[in-house]
Amino acid sequence: MAEIALVNSNVTKPPISPLGLEYIAEACREQEIEVEVVDLCFETDPAAALEHHLVQADPELVAITFRNTDNCMLLSSHSFVPELTEFVATARSATEAPIVVGGAGFSVAPAAIMRALGVEYGVLGDGEQAVPLLLRALRGEVDLQDVPGLLWREADGIRSNCPEWPELLSQSALRRDTIDNALYLERGGQLGIETKRGCDRDCIYCADPLSKGRRIRPRSPAAVADEVENLLRQGIEVYHLCDSEFNVPQEHAAAVCDELIRRGLGARIQWYGYLTPRPFSAELADLMQHAGCAGINFGADSGDDEMLARLGRDFSCNESLEAVRWCRERGIAAMLDLLIGAPGETRETARQTIEFAKAAEPSCAGISLGVRIYPGTKLAHIIAAQGPMEENPAIYGHAEDNADMLAPVFYLSPDLGTPQEAAGLLSEVIAGDRRFFFGGSGDDRDYDYDDNQALVDAIAAGARGAYWDILRRLRASTL
Ligand code: B12
Numbered sequence: 403m404a405e406i407a408l409v410n411s412n413v414t415k416p417p418i419s420p421l422g423l424e425y426i427a428e429a430c431r432e433q434e435i436e437v438e439v440v441d442l443c444f445e446t447d448p449a450a451a452l453e454h455h456l457v458q459a460d461p462e463l464v465a466i467t468f469r470n471t472d473n474c475m476l477l478s479s480h481s482f483v484p485e486l487t488e489f490v491a492t493a494r495s496a497t498e499a500p501i502v503v504g505g506a507g508f509s510v511a512p513a514a515i516m517r518a519l520g521v522e523y524g525v526l527g528d529g530e531q532a533v534p535l536l537l538r539a540l541r542g543e544v545d546l547q548d549v550p551g552l553l554w555r556e557a558d559g560i561r562s563n564c565p566e567w568p569e570l571l572s573q574s575a576l577r578r579d580t581i582d583n584a585l586y587l588e589r590g591g592q593l594g595i596e597t598k599r600g601c602d603r604d605c606i607y608c609a610d611p612l613s614k615g616r617r618i619r620p621r622s623p624a625a626v627a628d629e630v631e632n633l634l635r636q637g638i639e640v641y642h643l644c645d646s647e648f649n650v651p652q653e654h655a656a657a658v659c660d661e662l663i664r665r666g667l668g669a670r671i672q673w674y675g676y677l678t679p680r681p682f683s684a685e686l687a688d689l690m691q692h693a694g695c696a697g698i699n700f701g702a703d704s705g706d707d708e709m710l711a712r713l714g715r716d717f718s719c720n721e722s723l724e725a726v727r728w729c730r731e732r733g734i735a736a737m738l739d740l741l742i743g744a745p746g747e748t749r750e751t752a753r754q755t756i757e758f759a760k761a762a763e764p765s766c767a768g769i770s771l772g773v774r775i776y777p778g779t780k781l782a783h784i785i786a787a788q789g790p791m792e793e794n795p796a797i798y799g800h801a802e803d804n805a806d807m808l809a810p811v812f813y814l815s816p817d818l819g820t821p822q823e824a825a826g827l828l829s830e831v832i833a834g835d836r837r838f839f840f841g842g843s844g845d846d847r848d849y850d851y852d853d854n855q856a857l858v859d860a861i862a863a864g865a866r867g868a869y870w871d872i873l874r875r876l877r878a879s880t881l
């Protein structure tokens with residue numbers, strides 16, 4: 403019998419290891435709480451497996467991780483909420499234990515998910531402190547008010563505590579031995595690791611500062627390197643950083659690289675990460691290369707400085723160009739992630755963005771058409787000020803009965819026309835340039851990683867790395 407069943411509900415392929423759940427499992431273990439990880443990802447019948455494990459484990463608490471509310475792509479929108487609803491119903495029939503849901507997906511729309519699922523508890527933000535404390539609260543040892551980030555039900559509605567965003571997140575070395583990480587590498591092509599949590603930037607569309615905290619909480623470089631060594635012992639050599647932005651702040655990124663280099667790990671591992679074009683420098687690119695960095699996904703967003711300012715970004719197009727050049731000179735693959743269709747976007751700025759990306763000569767570029775709107779962001783406020791969503795011609799997806807934005811809903815600047823017209827315009831400007839990926843296009847330009855068979859097959863055949871890097875090598879026939 404386990405005290406807590408930790409359930410991974412993310413079953414899309416290629417598989418991404420449930421890093422948050424693994425970190426929570428380690429935190430529980432440190433407090434001598436017995437956990438059973440119920441990973442549904444590789445099960446042929448996930449619901450039946452869930453029922454079987456819960457009946458066997460008979461836990462006091464069922465803790466379900468919910469990573470993505472949807473695939474966040476306007477052209478191929480797919481919500482994961484119906485699947486989660488089914489898993490919750492199965493858990494209900496298998497055990498009388500209360501259910502708590504958390505995770506990156508949960509944290510972008512917590513109250514809405516609580517209402518949609520009817521679960522007793524939810525947690526916005528970190529789970530390492532919250533899950534063990536919730537167990538103690540259920541035993542009457544502490545109050546529900548003591549559990550950071552907790553949402554729970556009372557007669558008059560859903561109550562919530564503020565998250566604490568604690569500094570002390572995971573300074574000690576994590577063992578990373580509660581999940582079958584070798585299997586995730588074999589089927590998923592890389593494994594996640596965090597060097598910090600949180601982001602203090604003001605990009606109008608982004609939910610990360612809300613779901614991960616605005617306070618940046620770096621881990622000690624030694625703890626990160628220890629964790630890499632623990633994973634290397636399991637044969638894991640290819641990683642994807644799970645920081646919102648690895649180079650915010652730049653000094654911490656450099657310190658992590660220094661530590662990896664000092665231990666000689668740079669030559670033994672390959673890793674990828676998300677970075678913002680500022681702060682970046684030739685020196686950081688050097689360090690990253692020596693520390694094993696194989697590729698960087700830059701959130702460049704736009705090729706128009708006024709659009710960047712409207713998006714709340716704090717860098718210029720020139721800085722994106724320079725960042726890509728520094729990578730090219732050092733053999734680090736660089737992807738430019740572009741976001742087209744935000745408020746103020748015109749056919750001209752969209753065209754300019756594609757031309758800018760071509761001129762930057764990245765290894766590849768990805769186009770996200772339309773902006774997913776999240777509750778609590780500046781973008782959501784801008785749109786609310788334009789009147790009811792259902793009457794706003796720039797809103798696509800679920801505009802009606804969706805005030806909490808749990809169902810996928812997007813903004814697309816009216817100047818671009820319908821999503822199909824906008825896609826047509828962009829395809830025309832891309833003009834067959836094979837470096838460009840197009841989210842949700844449904845053809846070989848698609849870089850939606852949700853149930854992506856091309857990736858699954860390439861990984862099964864031995865490809866490793868970030869998915870955009872595998873896809874670009876596939877397109878260039880270098881795999
Ligand atoms: C790195 C990353 C990727 C990498 C993953 C690499 C890897 N090996 O892990 C790649 C590029 C592959 C990727 C792919 C996708 N991603 Co992604 N990704 C991220 C990112 C930056 C980090 C995720 C992460 O691991 N964080 C670190 C871990 C430790 O945090 P965590 O999982 O949130 O867990 C903590 C808490 O949430 C909580 N918690 C977690 N589970 C539970 C459970 C309970 C019960 C409780 C109480 C608490 C709790 O405690 C944990 C520890 O504190 C996040 C944004 C972010 N900053 O989190 C986006 C993010 C999760 N991704 C997102 C999306 C949309 C996707 C894709 C669907 C995109 C696509 N269409 O292809 C795919 C899905 C792939 C898949 N199979 O699931 C969105 C989801 C948004 C949403 N609407 O839900 C996010 C939030 C980015 C964003 N802002 O848009 N992603």
Ligand code: SF4
Nearest residue numbers: 601603605608610646
């Ligand atoms: S887009 Fe990047 S830099 Fe901007 S708030 Fe989100 S995580 Fe931070």
